[in-house]
Amino acid sequence: MxxxxxxxxxxxxxxxxxxxxxxxxxxxxxxxxxxxxxxxxxxxxxxxxxxxxxxxxxxxxxxxxxxxxxxxxxxxxxxxxxxxxxxxxxxxxxxxxxxxxxxxxxxxxxxxxxxxxxxxxxxxxxxxxxLDKYEIRSIQEPETEKNVRGPHEGFRETIESNMATLRRKIKNNNLKFKLIKVGTTMNQTVSIAYIEDIADMNLLEELNNKIEGINYDGLIPIGYIEQFITDFKLSPFPQYLATERPDKAVAGLLEGRFVIMQEGTPVVLIAPVSFFSFFQALDDYSTNWMAGSLIRTIRLLGAMLAIFLPALYIAITSFHYFMVPLDLLVPLAESRAKVPFSPIVEALILEVTLEMLREASIRLPTYIGISIGVVGGLVIGQAAVAAGIVSDLFIIIVAVTAIASFIIPSYDMGLAIRFIRFIFILSSAVFGIVGVVVSTIMLIAHLVVLESLGQPYFQPVVPLRIKDLKDVMVRVPLELLRKRPDQGNPNNDRRGR
Amino acid sequence: MIEEVGRMLDHKHQITSRQLFVFIIAVQIGIGILTLPSILVQIAGHDAWISIIMGGIISSFILVIIMLLLKRYKDKSILEINSVLYGKHIGGILNILIIVYSFVAAILGIRIFTNVIKVSTLKLTPPTVLTFFILIPTIYLIWYGLKAICRFVNILLVIYSLVIIFLLLIYKDFRFTFLMPVGGSGIKPITMAIIPSLFGFLGIELVAIIYPNITDKENAMKYALAANLFTMVFFLIVTIFTTGFYGEVMLKQLEYPLFSISRSYKAPIVERIDLFFVAFWFPAMASSLRNYLFSSFYSINEVFNIKKRGKVLFIFYIVAVLVSRIPKDQAHTNQFLEILNLLGIGIMGYLCISYLFSFVNKRGVGIK
Amino acid sequence: MRKVKKLVFILLLTVLLTSCWDENIYEKVGYILNVGIERSEDNKMLISLTNPVVGIQQQGEVEMITTTANSLREARENGRLISPKNLGGGKIQHILLSCDMAEGGIHNLLEVFQRDPINPALAIIVVVDGSPKELIEKSLNFGDKPRSAYYISQLLENNIRNGYIPETRIYNFDIAYFAPGLDPITPMIKLEPNGIRIIGTALFSGDKMVGRIDTRKSSLLLAAMNQLRNPTFFIDNYFDEDLEVEFYTAALLRSVKRKLDIKIVENRPVINMELIFDVTLDEYRWDRTDEKVTQMAIEDAIVKGMKEDYKQLFNYMQKIGSDPLGIGDKVRAKYNNYWQSVEWNEAYKVAEINIDVEVVIKQYGVIK
Incomplete structure (x- = not known):
């Protein structure tokens, strides 16, 4: 002061x-x-x-x-x-x-x-x-990021209490907060939290410059900041990890990452992050490592299914009929026989309906939300098949896809994957398997090019960091995770003494 | 987006020696290996694998000479060396020749890639549209530079290992007698087949273009040689497997033995996996031609000092697609390819001669 | 750059809006599963195709199309002129050839399966004793069997797994045909009043069928080829005079070790083959089978029976000039000079083939 x-x-x-x-x-x-x-x-x-x-x-x-x-x-x-x-x-x-x-x-x-x-x-x-006195709500567990064995507290709307939460968790004078004023009209405070002896100061400088460079009247949710400071604006992928959980923020800080907090929103941003950070949940670390690894593998598998399954279905049913196994040949044809639309139209009808359903259920209060579920289940599950608009096999594929995309812990990543799925569907409808392959190459190329705060986004895989691979698909026991990941470019990468 | 990204692209071409390793592998393995076993077997019979080993050794020697040449000139690429070594005019002509060579190589790569797709999956799709589509990721990566390309090709290592695993799956149809008697074809055919086997190793000449971008040049030679060796081992495995699987007489009849072999495995449940195999191999083929395309684009930028990269790249994209439609048919493409391969050997030879010549004309040697 | 983006966008949009060229919508395709080929008059072939009819009311119905044509592709096109579906050959499971077709040579006939990669190289080649058309026709109306193609395919698959017939897919056939000193073999089936029966193996010389053997000898042949699966071998046990029934011993052949030794003695190949079978005694009679003496007696009986069979088998194969074992291939690999000096087909006929069999009972069940 x-x-x-x-x-x-x-x-x-x-x-x-x-x-x-x-x-x-x-x-x-x-x-x-x-x-x-x-x-x-x-x-x-x-x-x-x-x-x-x-x-x-x-x-x-x-x-x-x-x-x-x-x-x-x-x-x-x-x-x-x-x-x-x-x-x-x-x-x-x-x-x-x-x-x-x-x-x-x-x-x-x-x-x-x-x-x-x-x-x-x-x-x-x-x-x-x-001597201010704001009305603030009590500490609650974030609705969208529940967990089983971690703490059940979330950030709140005032920056002071959020900083205090972090301070209470990390009792170390190396935890620093850098305050920045943003919003030409709204005059909001943004604070970048970092641990001085771990985080890379060059990255702090870069982040600071980026946030100070924002020229906008008011930044309502933290997503505004996120969009202003992303390097790759043409990317569907989130390059900053948004969370409401203090424990996640603390985990980020300990890995040498920065936590961006903004006045008036309980959501904070963690940067730099890798693609795989979005598939990690704190429960992976707080439970047994074998079970944690299994769940994490299933999440990545889910993401892949959500992207590829509908596209492969379309590619095979509209181009490469000979890839269907002999025993599935007739059942699949029977389920398709009464559908008047081509697979792509069928897919779009069902996928769009599903997205509408999902969007509707977010906004509606819980008691109406239940009826949405009933309507969706009846309309999609039963009537659409009976009326011959979609085939029952595709219903299963869409259902699996939907479930697979629900298990991704990050809402932003879920959105990105839903978006990518449509690109895959469209390109597979025109070029079949070639479309799927080219889209996949494009996806990988994009992930490889992408950077989060100047750090490679696809980090432990490409560029390959073998020691960091221990925490991607599998989560090895904590004793073996003694080094901080390279993503945050940490100064000292040993955890503990 | 351009202004945003511009700042980050300062180091977009800088690669490490390890990335050079994957770069070289990606150029060499990809398109050549599709036809290589069949071409070699036509000359050297079932002893084609011996020719590959010899080709690998010879290409390693050429690679060493190229690296020595580049080392002599420290931070210069062949484009700069040319003008120092041969003077402005002859050097300029040589530079244009290099650009044309790498561009034509890329074009033929595109053409063969499209042919393979047309033959294996999409028979009726207009080739021009198809070419436009399949080049999108390539152009995207070229725009982001050498570093992005090298990072991407890491993925190929997974694909190569998948191919090897697949070959192991069909071991029960493998007959050792098809490879025997060793050396039975005679010395002359085996030595004759070295030249076509060298075609498979083409790609090492691109090192001369991208050399200044390597950050740790002291390791470059080691990794480049390792890459060449890796390619040789991969070629060897594929050639031995295709020969031992089909026998030389049938192998001679096949256009793309590696694809044909994928049609000969009955997988549980899905039965046919050829489509997946082809799909998995697409990125490998695309990477091979991408590296040529990048080299020619990079050389154009270096030689003509181009400011508006975006516009030039877009024109480059369209020109590449259109030019790739010039060869009339598959056989015509193969004729072009033969000429190109000889040209590639010529470029290798010219790089070796340049090394010798640099002892005569010592201007610019060793100066940073 | 903005213009460029617009152009790219428009291009992509047009690609999306235009129809998809290769589209071949699943339910509109009729997948041919069975192909039957036999000779017809006026220099044509009579080709029968079946594809399962799919619809809400149609359970288990099969469409059969019979047409005369001069090539397989023509038959498919003729079929398309009749069938409501767009017939495609991508899922063909087996090709049923009549004996007269097989005897005339089928190598060029089946070329379409290798040339067009959409066709499977995994279809099984089967020789039918009788008319394939009749067989397919009758197979449509076996009430207690699955749809024709599924029935035949399951039948073949099970018997391949049990080791009574060879697994000869198109690629196996082609490889064996092309390789010098190696001949293909295929399974044989026959129409019976209420089913189809596996009757053994057709032996080929080159691509022409020259002989046939029953399933018992087929399983022994496969053992000699080192492709033993799990057939059961029967041998005389005792004759029950009250019942007037001859009882047989059953032994499951579990695995075989083959030692093959080829020599050239006095310009004539001498082949010594030793086969050591591990068997499980499945059915015998109440006796002390745990004792060495009894086991020896059983083993001796089996050995005697097998030796007799092998002798007949190889004499027959030499007589008709069929070499599925690849003895010629081994001679070529080992004694290349000799191979080049003789006409193998003749040399094979006079070769001396000695077979020694040893049988070890590894298990005898849960009674002593």
């Missing part, structure tokens, strides 16, 4: 316009001008020692007025005339978060950020005190 204050003070010296006038009246006029039509601004005039006029300004609802009264105003009011210099005031106020400004613009931003500001007639400075 002190450092920031000094900087502000110096800049205030240079610019006279920005200085606080000695006359309280003048200052109040300027503030009133700035806060025109802001009924939530409270101005309360007081007299110090019955002579000197002072004014306390704050915004209603975000300042804890009781504490301000007790710890900020009362001590000042009891000061003698000659003690009203900046140093003495700062020394005698009992509230902890007190500061002293000489420039005008800081007052405005501070009032907006929940400070109580005290102006004294005849003094060219303002005393500010942060």
């Amino acid at each position: 002190g450092k920031r204050n000094r900087e502000k003070t110096e800049s205030g010296m240079i610019n006279n316009e920005n200085e606080i006038s000695k006359s309280l009246k003048e200052s109040l006029l300027r503030i009133e001008e700035a806060f025109k039509d802001c009924p939530d601004l409270i101005k309360r005039k007081v007299f110090l020692n019955n002579s000197t006029e002072g004014c306390i300004l704050y915004l209603k609802g975000i300042v804890n007025i009781d504490l301000v009264q007790r710890d900020f105003i009362n001590p000042i009011l009891s000061l003698k005339e000659e003690n009203l210099t900046d140093i003495t005031i700062l020394g005698s106020v009992s509230a902890s978060n007190v500061d002293c400004y000489y420039d005008f613009s800081s007052i405005i931003t501070d009032i907006l950020s929940g400070f109580a500001v005290f102006l004294i007639d005849g003094r060219p400075f303002a005393v500010v005190c942060k």
Whole structure:
């Protein structure tokens, strides 16, 4: 705080316009001008020692007025005339978060950020005190990222409490937070958390520059930041891992990654991440390593099924009939025989319906959501087959695909895979297996080219890092995971002493 | 996107020696191996594998000479060496020759790739459309540069091992007697077959173009030789297997023995796996031609100092597709290929002569 | 670059909007599963094709098309003129040839399966004793059997697994035909009143069928070829005078070790083959089979029977000039000079083939 204050003070010296006038009246006029039509601004005039006029300004609802009264105003009011210099005031106020400004613009931003500001007639400075009181919700487990054996807490909307959560978990002075202001209108705080002796400072610099370079009026969810700072905007893949779980953020920090937190959203971003980070869940680490490996393999398999299965079905049924096994030949043909559409149309009908169903069920409250499930199950499962619009084998494929894409822990990655699936379907409908192969090559080429914060996205596989492969398909016992992965470019890669 | 990416592309061509290893493998294995066993067996009979070993040894020697030549000039590619060694005009002509060679090699690669797809899966699809489609990933990777290409071709190592595993699956139809008597074809046919077996090793000359981009040049020679050896072993395995499986008389009749062999395995459940095999081999073929295409594009950029890469690449893409349709048919393509292969041997020879010539004309030697 | 993107986009869009050239929608294809070929008058072949009829009401129905044609492809095209479905040969399971076709040579007839990669090289070649057309026709109406092609295919597969007939797919046939000193063999079937029966193996010389053997000898031939599966061998046991029934011993042939030694003695090949069978005694009579003496007696009986069979078999094969064992191939590999100096077909007929059999009972069941 002190450092920031000094900087502000110096800049205030240079610019006279920005200085606080000695006359309280003048200052109040300027503030009133700035806060025109802001009924939530409270101005309360007081007299110090019955002579000197002072004014306390704050915004209603975000300042804890009781504490301000007790710890900020009362001590000042009891000061003698000659003690009203900046140093003495700062020394005698009992509230902890007190500061002293000489420039005008800081007052405005501070009032907006929940400070109580005290102006004294005849003094060219303002005393500010942060005793804010936001209404925040209680700690809950994130709905979209449940787990079994980890902690059941999630981040919340205020950045302070989120920073405190991290601090409570990592009791180490090397955990640093770098604060950045973003949003030309909204004036939001963004904080980059990192562990100083692990993280790569060059990456921090790069990330910092990227976030500071954002020129936009307001960043509502953290997805805005994500989109502004991604290097590959034409990629369907998420290049930053979004999570609401503090434990995931801590795990990231320990691997030398950065956690980007933003005021007003419980979601934080972890960067740099690899493709495979999106398939890891904390439960893989908290349970037995064999079971964890199995589950993780199934997740990757699920992702592959979700991408390839419908495309292969289309390629085989509309181009390469001879690839169907002899025993499946007739049953498949029988199920297709009553369908009037070509496989691609059939596939699009069903896939689009499924996506609509899924989209509908996100927005609807749970009790209506159940009826959506019934409608979907009946319409798709029974009626569509009976009416001869789709074949029952394809229903199974779509169902398997849907289940496979549900098991991906990250919502963003799930979205990416759903999107890619359509590309695969379309190209296989035109070129058959060649379409599937070319799309696969394109997919791999894209993953290989892609970078997350300048680090290769497909990391432990290409470029090959054999020691990091221990944590991709399988998750070896923790004793063998003594090295941090290369992805975050960590300074010291030994975990533990 | 271009401005965004531009900053990151500063090092987009820089590769390590290990990536050079996969680069060389990817050029060599891919298209050549499809026809190689059949071509060699036509000359050397069932002793084709001996020719491959000899071809491998000779190509390794050529590779050593090429690497020595490049080492003499430190950070220069053959394009720069040419103008230093032979003067501006002759050097310029030689540069254009290299560009034309690598471009034509890529074009023929594209043509053969399209032919294989047309023969094996899509008979009726218009070839031009098909070529446009199958080149999309190639152009994408070329745009992102040598590093991306080399990272991608790592995937091929998986494909090669899958092919080897597949060959092991059909071991029960393998007859050792088809390979015997060793040396029975006579010395003359075996030595005659060395030249066509060298065609399979073509691709090492591309090292001369991309050499300045290698970051750890002290290991480059080691890895390049290892790559050549890897290719030789792979060729050897495939040739021995196809000969031992089909016998020389039948092998002579086959156009693409490696594909035919995939049609001869009855897999459990799916029965036929030939389509999957072909599908798996597509990336290998595409990588082979991609490396040629990249080399010619890179050389054009280097020689003509091109600023608007995007536009040039797009024109390059269209030209490549259209030019690849020039050969009239499969037989015509093969004729072109024969000429090209000889040209490739010529380029190798010319690189070796350049090494000798660099002792005569010492201008620019060893200067960074 | 933006223009470029637009162009690419438009190009992709046109590709998507135009119809798919190679599209061959699954349910509109009629997959030929059976092919029957026999001679017909006026220099043509009578070719019968079947494909399963698929529909909601049609359970187990099969469409059969019989046409005269001059080539297999013509037959398929003729079939397309009749059938509601677009007939395709990609799933052909077996090719049924009449004896007169097989005797005339079938090598060029089956070439289409290797030339067009959509056709399977995995179809089984079967020689039919009688008319394939009649066999297929009758097989449509066996009430207690599955659909014709499924029935034949399961029948063949099971008997191949049991080791009574060779597994001869098109590629096996072609390899054996092309290889000098190696002849193909194929399974043989025959139509019976209420089913189809495996009757043994057809022996070929080159691509012409020259003889036939029964299943008992087929399984022994396969053992000599080192392709023993799991056939059961029967040998006389005792004659029950009250019942007036001759009882047989049954022995399951589990595995065989083959030692093959080929020499040239006085310009004549001498082949010494030793076969050591591991057998399980499956059926005998109440006796002390755990004792060495009894086992020896059984083993001797089996050896005697086998030797007799082998002698007949090889004499027959030499007489008709069929060499499925590849003795010629081995002579070529080992004694190449000799091979080049003689006409193998003649040399084979006069070769001396000695067969020594040894049988070891490894298990005798759960009674002593």
